[in-house]
Amino acid sequence: MMSKKSLTQSKQGGYRATLHLDVHGSDSLENEKEVENHVVEYTIQEAIDHSGFGWFQIKLSIVAGITWMADSMEIMLLSILGPVLSCQWYLEAWEQALLTTLVMVGMASGSSFWGYVSDKHGRKTALMLASSLIGYFGILSAFSPMYLWMAMCRFLVGCCLAALPQTVTLYSEYLPTQSRGAGIMFLEVSFFKSEEIFFAIGAAVEVTLAMIVMPRLGWRYLMAFSAIPVLFFPILGPWLPESARFLLTCGHRREAVAMLERVAKDNGKTMLKGKLSSVDLEGEERGSFKGLYKPSIRKLTCLLNALWFLLGFSYYGMALLLPTLLNKPDGCHGTDIEVLTKNYCSVKCSPFTYEDYVDLAITSFADAPGYS
Known part of the structure; x- marks a missing residue:
């Protein structure tokens, strides 16, 4: 035979x-x-492609969108808070600028740390911990008795904000191949970029919240209310999935299969039969900063670093400068007689008006058409 x-x-x-x-x-x-x-065998991506884009990705997109709203609100809060604290605490121009700078320095210094935590302990663990800390330090900022306290709290908030981009990584890992090319998308007749939409919504919500809260309750209540969205994340934590790739890399094959079965069930599909392959993930080193600069991706890492630096410099520079211009409309442009004669900009302490908030809300939400 x-x-x-x-x-x-x-x-x-x-x-x-x-x-x-x-x-x-x-x-x-x-x-x-x-x-x-x-x-016989199937990979994680084959299982996700088989399940397609459905209810699972929609729910995950909404959860991820909440974190982007929180990120946007914290950034926009700096724009509104600076001029107010400058009036109340009689801050110098460099002290006002330092509050914003410390948040950005915190984000830069915390990004590598949270990347390490995500690779070693899971993206869900990192996001749950970071969002809880953002809420804690955000509310703690509302009780700041002095400038130094506020500066330290905002720095720590920035350190924790650096973990929020992990939601994009987690979301993209559960996207089918045919949907990933269009970016982080959301299903509604056609696709649109929900994460960026949530970012624009978050900025507009923060300005609207400031318009309502600031004249009546003051900046401390504004800071406390601004920390609320990120606290929804730990509440939704039990539903948040862990990365199937992370589970498989750690040797938790059964848990990884369970996650893929959950994707298929939520999307109304049947799970692939057979054995989950780990060939693509064998020998992967987790939590290594050196891995970003290995020869195969070194050029890509450097280019992305430069691109994000320029993007952050341009976007946040304009977003944070706008409230200053609104707060001092006649201080720094050519129609001011004092500027023309003495060649300097006056720094006046004046609260935002209703019209200023409306202008800020319109410019904040102007991102939305470009994202869609």
Whole structure:
């Protein structure tokens, strides 16, 4: 008896093992017998592609969007808070600028740390911890008795804000291949970039909140209310999925399969049968900063660093400068007689008016059409 094996592609995207048996010397007319087994192996991406884009990704997009709203609100809060504290605490121009700078320095210094935590302990763990700390330090900022206290709290908020981009990483890992090329998308008749939409909404919400709260309750209540959205994240934490790739890299194959089954169930699809392959993830080093600069991706890392620096410099520079211009409309442009004669900009302490808040809200939400 001689036998031979062959692999034929199945309808589910995996492979079936077929055993052909050749029987010699038998009176039977049957010369060949096929035995078909289930799918042998499949990768995480094959399982996600099979499940497609559905309710699971929609729910995850909303949860991720809340974190982007929180990020945007904290950044916009700096724009509104600076001029107010300058009036109340009689801050110098450099002290007002330092509050914003410390948040950005915190984000820069915390990004590598949270990347390490995410790789070592999971993206869900990092996001749950960071969002809780953002809420804690955000509310603590509202009780600041002095400038130094406020500066330290805002620096720590910035350190924790650096973890929020992990939501994009987690979300992209559960996107089917055909949807990933269009970016981080949300399903509604057609696709649109929900994360960036949430970012624009967050900025507009913060300005609207300031318009309502500041004249009546003051800046301390504004800071406390601004920390509320990020506190929804720990509440939604039990539903938040862990990265299937992280679970498989850690050797938790059963948990990774359970996550993929959950994706298929939420999207109304059947799970691929067979064994989850770990070939693509074997030997991966987790939590290594040096891995960003290995020869295969060193150039990409450097280019992305430069791109994000220029993007942050331009976007946040304009976003944070606008409230200053609104707060001092006649201090720094050519129609002011004092500027023309003495060649300097006056620094006047004046609260935001209703019209200033409206202008700030309009410019903040101007991002939305570009994202869609």
